[in-house]
Amino acid sequence: MNNFTFRVRVEVAPRTGIAADESRLSLLKIAAGQEIVLEAPSDQQISSSNHLVLRAGGWSAEEEALAAGQRYSDALALALVRNRIGAEFAPRQEGSERIYPSEWSIIIHPSNVEMLELTNSASCKRLASADAFLESFRTLADLPIELTIRERIAIELFSTSFFEQASDTRLLILVMAIEAMLDPLPRSDEAISLVDSFIQLTYASRVSKSEGDSMVGTLRWLKKESISGAGRRLSYERLGGRKYMDMSASKFFTHCYDLRSRLVHGNEKMPNQVEAGSAAAHLELFVSDLITSQYLPITD
Numbered sequence: 001m002n003n004f005t006f007r008v009r010v011e012v013a014p015r016t017g018i019a020a021d022e023s024r025l026s027l028l029k030i031a032a033g034q035e036i037v038l039e040a041p042s043d044q045q046i047s048s049s050n051h052l053v054l055r056a057g058g059w060s061a062e063e064e065a066l067a068a069g070q071r072y073s074d075a076l077a078l079a080l081v082r083n084r085i086g087a088e089f090a091p092r093q094e095g096s097e098r099i100y101p102s103e104w105s106i107i108i109h110p111s112n113v114e115m116l117e118l119t120n121s122a123s124c125k126r127l128a129s130a131d132a133f134l135e136s137f138r139t140l141a142d143l144p145i146e147l148t149i150r151e152r153i154a155i156e157l158f159s160t161s162f163f164e165q166a167s168d169t170r171l172l173i174l175v176m177a178i179e180a181m182l183d184p185l186p187r188s189d190e191a192i193s194l195v196d197s198f199i200q201l202t203y204a205s206r207v208s209k210s211e212g213d214s215m216v217g218t219l220r221w222l223k224k225e226s227i228s229g230a231g232r233r234l235s236y237e238r239l240g241g242r243k244y245m246d247m248s249a250s251k252f253f254t255h256c257y258d259l260r261s262r263l264v265h266g267n268e269k270m271p272n273q274v275e276a277g278s279a280a281a282h283l284e285l286f287v288s289d290l291i292t293s294q295y296l297p298i299t300d
Helices: 062-082 130-141 149-161 167-181 189-204 209-221 227-239 249-264 273-292
Strands: 004-012 016-019 024-031 034-039 051-059 087-089 107-110 126-129
Touching (some): 016 130, 024 051, 024 062, 024 130, 051 062, 062 087, 062 107, 149 273, 167 227, 227 273
Parallel strands (some): 016 126
């Protein structure tokens, strides 16, 4: 009988990592002979390598290995976010046996087939506690996680921010991660009725069809709450009275969204590097809490 293994390649951002001196970290033992591990190349430590592999074997069917790979990849993604470790789930390698379409590019192969990994390394500047990371992963691994497409995009954007050096770029990407999670609610019936009247007036006016269609498209957005309003609501719902930069979660979101608008729209009062850098540093924790609070309790 064939035995199958799943592998997920993870590229860790150069300025983050896990404080583990070994090259192999046992994440979870799930059955006799089955163990979920996170590995660096054999000649490197997990703390210093930026190329890791999530791996486990022992499944009798390819479909079982794929399902397990997806489950534990989701747990790993959220554990990395909770511990503010930037990482990208790498695409397939050239020459790999087989890959199945999935959110995290999971490679399934017979367990007796050796897979070669890259061995480049990078010095990590911020190392998360290995114990805290393991606790997060093991808690998440026991949960029935079903990440939405919004959450997956937010996780990818959050992780991407760690690969950027400029503070204003990191700020923009982190705000985009929040926007990816937003689902604006409809406004009141009275507000929607008012917007409909503006739409009718626009169609009845003498503006050109192309200009009218463009204006109507903008007006239809007004039927739902604004991005800033949706962001404040989500911040309050998930983070309540937690403080960031001595501001409530909803006020801190407004502060960061204002900085984002000043950067994007070329406001005369462009935020300087100190202002953007300070906000980005706190926003990193804020987005981590916002994404993972659905699955893990937030502790100080």
